[in-house]
Amino acid sequence: MKIAENPLAGGTLRNWLRLLAANPPVRVKYLPRAAYVTLMTMAFAPLRALQALLYDTRIRQTDITHPPLFVLGHYRCGGTHFMNVLTQDPRWGFLSTTQALVPDLFFLGRPVRNLFSLFLHEKRPMDNVRVTPESPEEPEHALGNQLPWGFYQGFCWHDPTVDYVRDSVLFSGPEGEAVRARWGEAYVRLLKACTLANHGKPLVIKNPPDTARIPLL
Numbered sequence: 176m177k178i179a180e181n182p183l184a185g186g187t188l189r190n191w192l193r194l195l196a197a198n199p200p201v202r203v204k205y206l207p208r209a210a211y212v213t214l215m216t217m218a219f220a221p222l223r224a225l226q227a228l229l230y231d232t233r234i235r236q237t238d239i240t241h242p243p244l245f246v247l248g249h250y251r252c253g254g255t256h257f258m259n260v261l262t263q264d265p266r267w268g269f270l271s272t273t274q275a276l277v278p279d280l281f282f283l284g285r286p287v288r289n290l291f292s293l294f295l296h297e298k299r300p301m302d303n304v305r306v307t308p309e310s311p312e313e314p315e316h317a318l319g320n321q322l323p324w325g326f327y328q329g330f331c332w333h334d335p336t337v338d339y340v341r342d343s344v345l346f347s348g349p350e351g352e353a354v355r356a357r358w359g360e361a362y363v364r365l366l367k368a369c370t371l372a373n374h375g376k377p378l379v380i381k382n383p384p385d386t387a388r389i390p391l392l
Contacts, residue, residue, distance in 0.1 A: 181208055183331060184215035185277035186320030187223065191216045193323040198332045222287075223279045230282050230371075237367040241377035247386040255304060258311050258381040268373025270317065270365075270380065273308040278317035281368050313382045314365055322361055324354055326384045344384050346391075359391060 183191060191212055195201070201209045246261070248254045262269045273288045280287045288308040298305050319325025322343075329339035342348040346355040369378055385392060 181212050181331070182276060182316055182327065183320060184212045185219070185280075186212075186216055187279065188213070188216040188220060190321060190323060194328060194331075197323060219277065219280065222283055226280055226282055230368075234364065234368045234371055237371045239363075239366055239370050239378075240375065243366060243378040243380045245385060245392060246379065246381035247389070248383065249386065250383050254381050254383065258379060259304075261379050262311050266376065267379045268369065268376035269311040269378060270314055270369050271308065272306060272310045272312040274369065274372065275312035275314065275316040276320070278320055278365060278368070281372050311379070311381065314362070314380060315382050315384055317365055318358070318361055321365075322358060324358060344387050355391065 183194070195209070244261070244267070246254050246258050258269075261267060274281050277287055315325060315327055319328050324339070324343035326339050326343050328343075338348070342351075342354060343358065346352075346358070348354065366378065366380075370376070
Protein backbone atom coordinates (compact mmCIF):
# COMPACT_ATOMS: atom_id res chain seq x y z
CA MET A 176 0.00 0.00 0.00
CA LYS A 177 1.35 3.42 -0.98
CA ILE A 178 1.22 6.34 1.43
CA ALA A 179 -1.71 7.95 -0.38
CA GLU A 180 -3.80 4.77 -0.47
CA ASN A 181 -4.73 4.39 3.18
CA PRO A 182 -8.53 4.00 3.49
CA LEU A 183 -8.58 5.75 6.87
CA ALA A 184 -7.68 9.05 5.17
CA GLY A 185 -11.36 9.55 4.37
CA GLY A 186 -12.45 9.47 8.00
CA THR A 187 -12.80 12.15 10.63
CA LEU A 188 -9.87 13.51 12.63
CA ARG A 189 -11.68 12.60 15.84
CA ASN A 190 -12.06 8.98 14.79
CA TRP A 191 -8.44 8.80 13.61
CA LEU A 192 -7.17 10.11 16.96
CA ARG A 193 -9.34 7.58 18.81
CA LEU A 194 -7.86 4.80 16.71
CA LEU A 195 -4.32 5.99 17.39
CA ALA A 196 -5.04 6.00 21.12
CA ALA A 197 -6.68 2.56 21.13
CA ASN A 198 -4.07 0.69 19.08
CA PRO A 199 -0.35 -0.08 19.37
CA PRO A 200 2.00 2.80 18.47
CA VAL A 201 2.58 3.31 14.75
CA ARG A 202 5.90 1.83 13.68
CA VAL A 203 8.57 4.27 12.55
CA LYS A 204 8.49 3.14 8.92
CA TYR A 205 4.74 3.83 8.79
CA LEU A 206 4.90 7.34 10.28
CA PRO A 207 4.68 9.01 6.82
CA ARG A 208 1.46 7.07 6.22
CA ALA A 209 0.07 8.14 9.59
CA ALA A 210 1.04 11.75 8.88
CA TYR A 211 -0.78 11.59 5.54
CA VAL A 212 -3.96 10.28 7.18
CA THR A 213 -3.74 13.04 9.80
CA LEU A 214 -3.35 15.76 7.16
CA MET A 215 -6.19 14.42 5.02
CA THR A 216 -8.63 14.12 7.91
CA MET A 217 -7.81 17.73 8.84
CA ALA A 218 -8.06 18.97 5.24
CA PHE A 219 -11.53 17.47 4.77
CA ALA A 220 -12.89 18.93 8.03
CA PRO A 221 -14.31 22.15 6.46
CA LEU A 222 -16.05 20.14 3.74
CA ARG A 223 -17.56 17.83 6.35
CA ALA A 224 -18.87 20.83 8.23
CA LEU A 225 -20.39 22.18 5.00
CA GLN A 226 -22.15 18.91 4.20
CA ALA A 227 -23.41 18.62 7.78
CA LEU A 228 -24.85 22.12 7.57
CA LEU A 229 -26.56 21.47 4.24
CA TYR A 230 -27.67 17.85 4.55
CA ASP A 231 -27.82 16.57 8.14
CA THR A 232 -31.49 17.46 8.57
CA ARG A 233 -32.42 15.91 5.22
CA ILE A 234 -30.56 12.71 6.10
CA ARG A 235 -32.32 12.42 9.48
CA GLN A 236 -35.71 12.97 7.86
CA THR A 237 -35.15 10.41 5.09
CA ASP A 238 -37.30 7.29 5.38
CA ILE A 239 -36.04 3.91 4.21
CA THR A 240 -39.32 2.79 2.67
CA HIS A 241 -37.89 -0.27 0.90
CA PRO A 242 -35.96 -2.87 2.96
CA PRO A 243 -32.38 -3.15 1.64
CA LEU A 244 -31.31 -6.32 -0.13
CA PHE A 245 -28.28 -7.61 1.79
CA VAL A 246 -25.77 -9.72 -0.15
CA LEU A 247 -24.14 -11.97 2.46
CA GLY A 248 -21.44 -14.60 2.37
CA HIS A 249 -17.77 -15.20 3.09
CA TYR A 250 -14.99 -13.47 1.21
CA ARG A 251 -14.01 -14.89 -2.19
CA CYS A 252 -17.39 -16.59 -2.70
CA GLY A 253 -18.50 -14.42 -5.62
CA GLY A 254 -20.33 -11.70 -3.72
CA THR A 255 -18.65 -8.85 -5.60
CA HIS A 256 -19.60 -10.29 -8.97
CA PHE A 257 -23.19 -10.87 -7.81
CA MET A 258 -23.36 -7.31 -6.48
CA ASN A 259 -22.01 -5.89 -9.73
CA VAL A 260 -24.60 -7.84 -11.72
CA LEU A 261 -27.49 -6.72 -9.49
CA THR A 262 -26.53 -3.06 -9.67
CA GLN A 263 -26.68 -3.06 -13.45
CA ASP A 264 -30.43 -2.78 -12.90
CA PRO A 265 -31.13 0.96 -12.55
CA ARG A 266 -34.00 0.25 -10.18
CA TRP A 267 -31.48 -0.48 -7.41
CA GLY A 268 -29.36 2.00 -5.51
CA PHE A 269 -26.02 1.24 -3.86
CA LEU A 270 -23.11 2.72 -1.92
CA SER A 271 -20.38 3.86 -4.31
CA THR A 272 -16.64 3.55 -3.71
CA THR A 273 -16.29 7.30 -3.19
CA GLN A 274 -19.17 7.35 -0.72
CA ALA A 275 -17.68 4.44 1.22
CA LEU A 276 -14.21 5.96 1.45
CA VAL A 277 -15.39 9.48 2.39
CA PRO A 278 -18.80 8.84 3.96
CA ASP A 279 -19.22 12.36 5.33
CA LEU A 280 -18.82 13.94 1.88
CA PHE A 281 -21.66 12.08 0.14
CA PHE A 282 -23.23 15.09 -1.48
CA LEU A 283 -20.31 17.31 -2.52
CA GLY A 284 -20.17 15.75 -5.94
CA ARG A 285 -17.63 15.63 -8.68
CA PRO A 286 -14.64 17.33 -6.98
CA VAL A 287 -14.49 14.61 -4.31
CA ARG A 288 -14.96 11.83 -6.89
CA ASN A 289 -12.22 13.28 -9.08
CA LEU A 290 -9.82 13.56 -6.14
CA PHE A 291 -10.26 9.96 -5.03
CA SER A 292 -10.06 8.64 -8.57
CA LEU A 293 -6.39 9.66 -8.46
CA PHE A 294 -5.74 7.11 -5.70
CA LEU A 295 -7.78 4.17 -6.97
CA HIS A 296 -6.22 1.21 -8.72
CA GLU A 297 -7.77 0.53 -12.09
CA LYS A 298 -8.38 -3.05 -10.98
CA ARG A 299 -8.53 -4.80 -7.63
CA PRO A 300 -5.24 -6.63 -6.97
CA MET A 301 -6.88 -9.78 -5.59
CA ASP A 302 -9.20 -10.59 -8.50
CA ASN A 303 -8.60 -8.16 -11.39
CA VAL A 304 -12.11 -6.66 -11.06
CA ARG A 305 -12.28 -3.13 -12.45
CA VAL A 306 -12.82 -0.34 -9.90
CA THR A 307 -14.10 3.20 -10.49
CA PRO A 308 -15.24 5.94 -8.09
CA GLU A 309 -18.82 4.88 -8.89
CA SER A 310 -18.35 1.13 -8.41
CA PRO A 311 -20.40 -0.53 -5.63
CA GLU A 312 -18.50 -0.74 -2.35
CA GLU A 313 -18.95 -2.19 1.13
CA PRO A 314 -20.32 -0.08 3.99
CA GLU A 315 -17.70 -1.57 6.31
CA HIS A 316 -15.24 0.97 4.89
CA ALA A 317 -17.61 3.85 5.60
CA LEU A 318 -18.39 2.70 9.14
CA GLY A 319 -14.69 2.24 9.85
CA ASN A 320 -14.12 5.89 8.96
CA GLN A 321 -16.92 7.07 11.25
CA LEU A 322 -16.54 4.76 14.26
CA PRO A 323 -13.63 3.32 16.26
CA TRP A 324 -15.08 -0.16 15.69
CA GLY A 325 -14.66 -1.51 12.18
CA PHE A 326 -13.49 -4.90 10.98
CA TYR A 327 -11.13 -3.50 8.34
CA GLN A 328 -9.39 -1.21 10.82
CA GLY A 329 -7.66 -4.30 12.16
CA PHE A 330 -5.71 -4.62 8.92
CA CYS A 331 -4.18 -1.17 9.41
CA TRP A 332 -2.27 -2.27 12.52
CA HIS A 333 0.21 -5.09 12.92
CA ASP A 334 -1.70 -6.86 15.70
CA PRO A 335 -4.15 -9.66 14.81
CA THR A 336 -7.70 -8.55 14.09
CA VAL A 337 -9.30 -10.75 16.73
CA ASP A 338 -10.30 -7.78 18.91
CA TYR A 339 -11.94 -6.11 15.95
CA VAL A 340 -13.93 -9.25 15.21
CA ARG A 341 -15.01 -9.42 18.84
CA ASP A 342 -15.84 -5.73 19.18
CA SER A 343 -17.26 -4.75 15.79
CA VAL A 344 -18.59 -7.96 14.24
CA LEU A 345 -19.73 -10.10 17.16
CA PHE A 346 -20.28 -7.19 19.61
CA SER A 347 -19.12 -9.42 22.44
CA GLY A 348 -16.46 -7.13 23.93
CA PRO A 349 -16.57 -5.48 27.36
CA GLU A 350 -18.89 -2.73 26.08
CA GLY A 351 -20.74 -4.96 23.63
CA GLU A 352 -24.27 -3.61 24.08
CA ALA A 353 -23.20 0.03 23.93
CA VAL A 354 -21.06 -0.61 20.85
CA ARG A 355 -23.89 -2.52 19.19
CA ALA A 356 -26.26 0.40 19.77
CA ARG A 357 -23.88 3.04 18.42
CA TRP A 358 -22.90 0.86 15.47
CA GLY A 359 -26.57 0.29 14.65
CA GLU A 360 -27.32 4.01 14.76
CA ALA A 361 -24.39 4.75 12.46
CA TYR A 362 -25.44 2.01 10.03
CA VAL A 363 -29.01 3.32 9.84
CA ARG A 364 -27.74 6.85 9.25
CA LEU A 365 -25.44 5.59 6.49
CA LEU A 366 -28.34 3.76 4.83
CA LYS A 367 -30.47 6.90 5.07
CA ALA A 368 -27.74 8.98 3.43
CA CYS A 369 -27.35 6.33 0.73
CA THR A 370 -31.13 6.27 0.18
CA LEU A 371 -31.18 10.06 -0.17
CA ALA A 372 -28.25 10.00 -2.59
CA ASN A 373 -30.04 7.34 -4.67
CA HIS A 374 -33.32 9.31 -4.77
CA GLY A 375 -35.25 6.81 -2.66
CA LYS A 376 -34.39 3.67 -4.63
CA PRO A 377 -34.21 0.35 -2.74
CA LEU A 378 -30.61 -0.42 -1.85
CA VAL A 379 -28.38 -3.40 -2.53
CA ILE A 380 -25.78 -3.73 0.24
CA LYS A 381 -22.90 -6.20 0.05
CA ASN A 382 -20.80 -6.47 3.21
CA PRO A 383 -19.22 -9.82 4.20
CA PRO A 384 -18.94 -9.01 7.95
CA ASP A 385 -22.72 -8.56 8.00
CA THR A 386 -22.98 -12.34 7.62
CA ALA A 387 -22.25 -12.51 11.36
CA ARG A 388 -24.72 -9.71 12.13
CA ILE A 389 -27.91 -11.18 10.67
CA PRO A 390 -29.94 -10.89 13.92
CA LEU A 391 -29.00 -7.21 14.16
CA LEU A 392 -29.82 -6.51 10.53
